[in-house]
Amino acid sequence: MIRIRFHGRGGHGVKTASRILGTAAFLAGFETQDSPVYGAERRGAAVTAFARISETPIRERGMIAQPDLIVLADDTLLNDPAAGVLVGQETASAIFLNAADPAPLVAQYHIAPPARAFDVTARTRELLGRPSALSAGVASAAAKLCGCITEANLEAAVREEFSHLAVSPDAVTKNVEIALSVFAALEPAVLSDVPRAATAEMARVPYVDPVLGASTVYNSGNAEQRHTGAWRVERPVIDAGLCTRCGLCFVECPDGAMSLDATGLPLVDYDHCKGCMICSHVCPVDAITHQPETAAW
Amino acid sequence: MSRQLLTGNAAAAWGARLADVDYIPAFPITPQTEIIETLAAWSQAGELPGRFVTFDGEHSMLTAAGAAAAAGARTFTATSSQGLLFGMESLYTISGWRVPLVLVNVSRGLSAPITLGPDHNDVLAARDAGFVQIHAETCQEVLDSILMGYRIAEDRRVSVPVLVNLDGFYLSFTREPVDVPDEAAVREFLPPFDFEHLGFRASRPIAQGVAVLEGATYSHFRYQMHRAIQNAAAVHAEATVEFSRLFGRSYAAIEQYRVEDADTVLVMAGSFAAKGKAAVDQWRADGRRVGLLRLRVVRPFPAAELAAALSGRRAVGVIDQNLSPGVGGIFCQELAAALYSVPDRPPVLRSFVTGLGGKDISQSEFDHVLSVLDAAQSGDPVTDTELLMTAAEWQQVQGRLASARRPVEDNAPLPTDSDDVRAAVRAEFEDARGGVS
Numbered sequence A: 001m002i003r004i005r006f007h008g009r010g011g012h013g014v015k016t017a018s019r020i021l022g023t024a025a026f027l028a029g030f031e032t033q034d035s036p037v038y039g040a041e042r043r044g045a046a047v048t049a050f051a052r053i054s055e056t057p058i059r060e061r062g063m064i065a066q067p068d069l070i071v072l073a074d075d076t077l078l079n080d081p082a083a084g085v086l087v088g089q090e091t092a093s094a095i096f097l098n099a100a101d102p103a104p105l106v107a108q109y110h111i112a113p114p115a116r117a118f119d120v121t122a123r124t125r126e127l128l129g130r131p132s133a134l135s136a137g138v139a140s141a142a143a144k145l146c147g148c149i150t151e152a153n154l155e156a157a158v159r160e161e162f163s164h165l166a167v168s169p170d171a172v173t174k175n176v177e178i179a180l181s182v183f184a185a186l187e188p189a190v191l192s193d194v195p196r197a198a199t200a201e202m203a204r205v206p207y208v209d210p211v212l213g214a215s216t217v218y219n220s221g222n223a224e225q226r227h228t229g230a231w232r233v234e235r236p237v238i239d240a241g242l243c244t245r246c247g248l249c250f251v252e253c254p255d256g257a258m259s260l261d262a263t264g265l266p267l268v269d270y271d272h273c274k275g276c277m278i279c280s281h282v283c284p285v286d287a288i289t290h291q292p293e294t295a296a297w
Numbered sequence B: 001m002s003r004q005l006l007t008g009n010a011a012a013a014w015g016a017r018l019a020d021v022d023y024i025p026a027f028p029i030t031p032q033t034e035i036i037e038t039l040a041a042w043s044q045a046g047e048l049p050g051r052f053v054t055f056d057g058e059h060s061m062l063t064a065a066g067a068a069a070a071a072g073a074r075t076f077t078a079t080s081s082q083g084l085l086f087g088m089e090s091l092y093t094i095s096g097w098r099v100p101l102v103l104v105n106v107s108r109g110l111s112a113p114i115t116l117g118p119d120h121n122d123v124l125a126a127r128d129a130g131f132v133q134i135h136a137e138t139c140q141e142v143l144d145s146i147l148m149g150y151r152i153a154e155d156r157r158v159s160v161p162v163l164v165n166l167d168g169f170y171l172s173f174t175r176e177p178v179d180v181p182d183e184a185a186v187r188e189f190l191p192p193f194d195f196e197h198l199g200f201r202a203s204r205p206i207a208q209g210v211a212v213l214e215g216a217t218y219s220h221f222r223y224q225m226h227r228a229i230q231n232a233a234a235v236h237a238e239a240t241v242e243f244s245r246l247f248g249r250s251y252a253a254i255e256q257y258r259v260e261d262a263d264t265v266l267v268m269a270g271s272f273a274a275k276g277k278a279a280v281d282q283w284r285a286d287g288r289r290v291g292l293l294r295l296r297v298v299r300p301f302p303a304a305e306l307a308a309a310l311s312g313r314r315a316v317g318v319i320d321q322n323l324s325p326g327v328g329g330i331f332c333q334e335l336a337a338a339l340y341s342v343p344d345r346p347p348v349l350r351s352f353v354t355g356l357g358g359k360d361i362s363q364s365e366f367d368h369v370l371s372v373l374d375a376a377q378s379g380d381p382v383t384d385t386e387l388l389m390t391a392a393e394w395q396q397v398q399g400r401l402a403s404a405r406r407p408v409e410d411n412a413p414l415p416t417d418s419d420d421v422r423a424a425v426r427a428e429f430e431d432a433r434g435g436v437s
């Protein structure tokens, strides 16, 4: 069995990528299974999806803690421990990185499995004229690394999955082109068997005081510990020279992620700014510009 | 027949579509919503002749489902978790009307705390509601059980609603290959709904669900439901034979996996049984004689089949994905009762609970279960249900608890004496009234 785990952000299309891979493997005659994990979060938040491909019936379900292949659509997720990109990397046979050159990422994040890379974002920009959902390119990388899926299976799967989405025939053709170029550029991974997980120690859960025995948060204001800024797709940047200190953006920010300094200049709390860009929209003098937050888009 | 990749939710929608249902009362809830979205899209595209109607909540949705079935409409509806509990009064009501329909529940843990992951406490809260209850392990079984469900529900020996359960996420959002049967073959398996006995016509008014204030007469009606659900065992077995002839797939009330020569047997239900089978495969590869029984039909409880299958085994471990506080795992209790009068019953029976709120079960936890069963002896003192959790998971839980606690330095002393509390509230109240008396 090959276990594949995809990581991206809401909007990157990793759920669609897992479906394209699942469909391609299904068309290739394998037993397959694909599934996403949904949380209570949103566009820009970390998203994980899974696929399993096997010659025999699949007796596993749900999350994959020990993947054979890790497929990463956005390398900024390596900064977010909660995204868990490298969980189980010790036994993975390969990792795919959406980047032109994997070497700096491998060094910086101590990536253990052999890394394969392709700049899916650049290719998507080139063909579609804008950074868009990366599903076709990312699915294609996974399909090639698996080594058991043909180009024809992949193309049919991209067409099939895009037929369920509201996309123009031209966009489907271009996505097929993206998929095929990624497929041609990569080599299959050398897959090794994941060894059986070591036996984990078991816990005995005791009775605890109701203060800890009910889901009550006594530490009010602890939402601050959750850095929702990680969901941001675009970063608002204020030009202090243009800003007239009118304070409108500060009032309109729905997340309370702005404060004013002594001169009335708004400051953004980037740990909690979700990048909705309402501040930029309301600014009468266009002093707030948008900067892409992740290289993947 | 076509083989397609379908989520459990899509498989449920296909079940309703192939059953050619007339009426679909609907209300959304995660993780069920995809079922009614799929049916709504087909309805709008003109591919589903049945009437699709949205409701203001599950209580009215289920009441409408029962009323429609009483009027002779083949009815399908679906819910999950809080929705099932919100509709609980209607569940008992419509089964008491003895109307056939199929209700799909997509399992999700109950509030509080509110959650999204699956366990079986929602569907087992409905175990006494007078529904036949079937738990699916795969997306294929979801579709097939809905078709079988109508055949069982509409049989005059049964004539109660059927509830088909699938696990949220692990089935609802997971795609896997599913054989979608041809409509013609389904027509053969499932003839049109013969509702003559239900009697209701606009031209022939009847009073349904009338008050019965005599205990003896009331007892008669409730006992009839018990007999009806017991009859469903034979009707299910007949339906299985016919289903297997037409579609090549066969479902017993309990699925027996590698139990032939097993001295130790696990008992599980739902999609997590697949993980149990993988554990059995590992142990078998290590030369251990272990098997697994999966409870598929939960009501009627397959007591005789379980007794026959477990008679003569050394040890049985029930892994419940539910928890009855103060008792433990529900299926273990029901199984213990079924085994009581078996002369050669297994000397060791242990209860384990895991998978609550969708918590995964690792091979380590299965290994632990096996080691507990291996060490257990006949005549051991009665043990409590064991909650399966790894030390690493427990450590993570403790981290969450720590972040929810008030930092100690912020703990302003609160009035503890009840007189002080009353005085403080009174002062605040007077303040708010501006001293006007």
Ligand code: SF4
Pocket: A236, A252, A253, A254, A255, A256, A257, A258, A268, A272, A273, A274, A275, A276, A277, A278, A279, A280
């Ligand atoms: S982008 Fe949105 S969240 Fe961020 S500072 Fe502007 S208004 Fe606030």
Ligand code: SF4
Pocket: A238, A242, A243, A244, A245, A246, A247, A248, A249, A250, A266, A279, A282, A283, A284, A285, A286, A287, A288
């Ligand atoms: S709305 Fe524009 S001009 Fe006004 S305070 Fe914000 S950045 Fe400055």
